[in-house]
Amino acid sequence: MFSSMIIGLIIIISLLFYTIRILREYERGVVFFLGRYQGNKGPGLIILIPGIQQMITVDTRTVVFDVPTQDVISRDNVSVKVNAVVYFRVIEPEKAIIQVENFQQATSQLAQTTLRSVLGQHDLDDMLAARDKLNRDIQTILDKHTDAWGIKVTHVEIKHVDIDESMIRAIAKQAEAERERRAKIIHAEGELQAAEKLLQAAVILAKQPQAIQLRYLQTMSDIASQDKTHTIVFPLPMDLISPLQELIKQQSLAQK
Incomplete structure (x- = not known):
């Protein structure tokens, strides 16, 4: 009992x-x-x-999983290793159970293939400098494909882009060459601007002869205040030399 x-x-x-x-x-x-x-x-x-x-x-909480490191060949034929992190959540539980056998594994596999496919269409410079755009592109593609599984991919973030040591040196040389190119361009632009200003000054001085004399006196003052030597060479203006040359020429003609 x-x-x-x-x-x-x-x-x-x-x-x-x-x-x-x-x-x-x-x-x-x-x-x-x-x-x-x-x-x-x-x-x-x-x-x-x-x-x-x-x-x-x-x-139905947000799930975070790491996408394993993927070997990617960029559009400019550079081999890199890339990994990422994906955030998603189930918004329609019945689809997540009925439409796919294991929605977490399926999402992980889809994220790996999408990561390789999207990054393979871009150059190495885009992977390093335009990650925000690449993150949005991958997130949009994943969200579109997982919609049939009742899953919403909310965010994708590329974590690391690992490059070979030889490629790092090549990128450093490229960056140095780019800096030198920009420096030369800036120097050339400075020379061009200086030449334009000198041309403008020459035009003004040609219109106002008195300005030449004032500039000459200012130059003499600068030399006297800066030069510590005992010998100073003063340039003679052409206005003083020309009358002397004309007088010598007239005397020589009279003697003939």
């Missing part, structure tokens, strides 16, 4: 275990009635009919 009561108690507890389920706030239950999809339940207390109804629990 006592053993029968124990067996009955075990049966009741087992039935209660399969009948009563409690789902947390972030959990949803996909319920099947005799193998056919019946609906979603949760969160809270869920009562099932043992043997007739079955429920699969799905976590």
Whole structure:
């Protein structure tokens, strides 16, 4: 009699275990009635009919997983190793269970192939300098393909782009050459601007001869204040030399 009561108690507890389920706030239950999809339940207390109804629990929180390092050949034939991190969440639990066998593994595999495909269409410079755009492109493609699985890919972030040591040296040389090119361009632009200013000054001085004399006196003052030697060479203006040359020329003609 006592053993029968124990067996009955075990049966009741087992039935209660399969009948009563409690789902947390972030959990949803996909319920099947005799193998056919019946609906979603949760969160809270869920009562099932043992043997007739079955429920699969799905976590609807955001899932974060690392995409394993992938060997990628860029559009300019540079071999790099790239890894990334993907954020996604289940928004339609019934699709995540019915449409795909293992939605987490399927999303991971899709992320790996998409990462190689997208990065292979860009140059190495884009991988290093335009990561935000690449992240958005990968996220858009993943979200489009996982929509049929009831999954929303919210964010993709490329973590590391590893390059061979020889390629790092080549990039450093390229950067140095680029800096030298920019320096030469800036120097040339400075020379051009200086030449334009000198031309403007020459035009002004040609229109105002008195300005030449003032500039000459200012130059003499600068030389006197800066030159510490005892000998100073003063340039003579052409205005003083020209009359002397003309006088000498007239005297020579008169003697002839």
